[in-house]
Amino acid sequence: MKQQFDKYTEEDSLVWKTLFERQEKNLQDKACEEYLDALEDMKDVLNANKIPNFSELNHWFESKTGWEIYCVPGLIPVDQFFDLLSRKKFCSSTWLRTIDQLDYLEEPDMFHDTFGHIPLLSNPVFSNFAYEFGKLGKSLANDQNKVLMLQRLYWFTIEFGLIEQNGLKIYGAGIASSFGESISSLADGSQKHKFEMEEVLNRVFKTDEIQNTYFVIDSFESLFESILVLTQKWSYELVS
Numbered sequence: 001m002k003q004q005f006d007k008y009t010e011e012d013s014l015v016w017k018t019l020f021e022r023q024e025k026n027l028q029d030k031a032c033e034e035y036l037d038a039l040e041d042m043k044d045v046l047n048a049n050k051i052p053n054f055s056e057l058n059h060w061f062e063s064k065t066g067w068e069i070y071c072v073p074g075l076i077p078v079d080q081f082f083d084l085l086s087r088k089k090f091c092s093s094t095w096l097r098t099i100d101q102l103d104y105l106e107e108p109d110m111f112h113d114t115f116g117h118i119p120l121l122s123n124p125v126f127s128n129f130a131y132e133f134g135k136l137g138k139s140l141a142n143d144q145n146k147v148l149m150l151q152r153l154y155w156f157t158i159e160f161g162l163i164e165q166n167g168l169k170i171y172g173a174g175i176a177s178s179f180g181e182s183i184s185s186l187a188d189g190s191q192k193h194k195f196e197m198e199e200v201l202n203r204v205f206k207t208d209e210i211q212n213t214y215f216v217i218d219s220f221e222s223l224f225e226s227i228l229v230l231t232q233k234w235s236y237e238l239v240s
């Protein structure tokens, strides 16, 4: 599947511009510095004025962390998703929400997938975390229990993670791409727990409600370290 760039309409361009401008401004005091730095670094290929062209983004990544955008029609099976991540391919939809649906989405669209996820993949430490996560997922594709635990880890980090950085800041794409949740996640009223791998692996999440629990990492280095420790622990369990 390829991005059909000439099929985007004027409404698509307006939706993209509206979402991008609003959220870029909104995140200035809410997103972590790595995300904001990455957004700034990428501004030639990811900005409000043009729907991003995946070929240009992929070309930009070649001299950075080597990720590639892989077009998907929507949600895909988890084993395929892990396999793609393990090859540094990140899935993105190519469709955009409509102008009257700016704040309501049943499935992730291209704004979520690119504005939310893509910038941090240019950060070497976060990139390594996502890559190790994919490799671990691929190696465990037949173990349903561990796959479920990894889905929780993904949910509470890559999608809905917070980081301590002179106060709470956002790094999860599900929050970074949502105007409402980028405000509500940092406010009182939801629970924030220090990131503990075992707790996250066992924490059930719901996809159809606004989050009431977030896990807070203290750095991307420690997040990366934690996936290496988990990989080692699980591979030891396999052989013992």
Ligand SMILES: [Fe+2]
Binding pocket: 108, 112, 113, 117, 159, 173, 174
């Ligand atoms: Fe996502």
